[in-house]
Amino acid sequence: MRNNLAYDAGWSLLSRIGNTPLLALRKMTSDMPGTRIYAKAECFNPGGSVKDRAASKIIEDAEKQGLLGNGRILLDASSGNTAIAYAMICAVKGYRCRLVIPRNVAREKIEMLTAYGADLVLSDPLEGTDGAQRLARKMSEEEPELYFYADQYNNDSNWRAHYEGTAVEIVSQTRGHFDYFVAGVGTGGTFTGVSRYLREVFPEIKRVSVEPDGPFHGLEGLKRMDASIRPGIYDDTLADMHVDVTTEEAQGAVRRLARQEGLLVGPSSGAAVVACLKIAREHGGGSFVTVFPDGGQKYLGEKFWEVKE
Ligand SMILES: Cc1ncc(COP(=O)(O)O)c(C=O)c1O
Missing domain, CATH: 3.40.50.1100 (Rossmann fold)
Structure with a gap:
């Protein structure tokens, strides 16, 4: 075929990694004047996650x-x-x-x-x-x-992907007009890379790490650090604040995200939004940027979706 408009499949797929949308979660905060939450929707990456x-x-x-x-x-x-x-x-x-x-x-x-x-x-x-x-x-x-x-837990390329990519996108999408950056920690790559960049360009933005409340939890992708092998790339000195989230809180939040915002995301995204809401309640509001690591499709076999509020 001559003059066709087709792209090489592999090149096209990999060129779509990153540049994910930043979504405003208006319904989740409709009863909280003075609180705004924005989430990087990482399910839009071609492999479906951050x-x-x-x-x-x-x-x-x-x-x-x-x-x-x-x-x-x-x-x-x-x-x-x-x-x-x-x-x-x-x-x-x-x-x-x-x-x-x-x-x-x-x-x-x-x-x-x-x-x-x-x-x-x-x-x-x-x-x-x-x-x-x-x-x-x-x-x-x-x-x-x-x-x-590849050793993602100890490979500097992991956090650098977020320092050079995710963080730069967040700054260009917000111009730094927010109070808190909130991220769940698995390898710590997302939290460490974005926080390192923000500390350089907007040090006044508070950096918040989020973990499950105990070693046995249902928040796939997240780690309870004091009960795990500590990833070499995770720098917890970057955190101004830390929030623990229970599995049930996160699951309740993912149901609300699906039913009120039309956003089907995984449990670690629920944990991120719960952490933002906890801080907002404690500090009388604020504006938050967080990361929703993946979509909900991979977790549809789980029972917690069946709960009707
Ligand atoms: C669903 C999910 N949430 C959160 C994370 C944590 O991201 P990071 O490894 O950058 O700390 C991961 C990492 O695998 C994940 O798969």
Whole structure:
């Protein structure tokens, strides 16, 4: 076909990572005058989550250093979203990837990874992502020539993706006119990268980290730091404030987001909005920018959607 308007599929897909919309959640705050909440809707990334950003930078930086190619397999541990991002990007670029994920992550994530053709290693569900991380490290130590161990928990490319991407987008979408930046912490990449940039350009904006209230929780993607292997890239000294959120609070918020705002997002997005609302109630309002890491489709098998308010 001559003069056609088709784009190369892979190039087009990867060029759509980032530049996600910033959504104003007006209904969630309609009874709270003086409170405004804006969320970066990361479900608009082609792999469906914020982790497309970290995975693509990790892979690009590894390519520049010659760590990929020559049949080397990308290896990492993940709670699912980074794995999906790696699987998508590796499919585009023709790399093999082997991903270690806890056996109990949402079934839909495992189905997506299988659909993308990734090699999966399922780790002990009782050990969570810490167990997946230990197993991935052991595999890379046993066969260092076979693998590029991407190690998202300790790879600076992870937080840099947010320092150079997410944070710059937030500043251009708001011109820095907000009081609090709020982010849940898994690897800490989003929180650390965005907070580092904001500290340089708008140090008066308060930076807030969000964690589940205990080690056993249903907030896939988030970590209770005092009960987990601490990610090397997470810099908690950047946090001015910290908020704990229960699984039930976050699930209630995702139902409200779906039913009042028409936004189908995952439980960690619910945790982010709960944290904003808690601070607003405590401090008499404020304007908030947060990150909604993924959409709700991967969690539709969970019972909490059935609750009618
Ligand atoms: C659903 C979800 N929420 C939040 C996060 C946390 O993001 P970060 O790893 O940048 O701290 C992740 C990370 O995997 C995630 O998958």
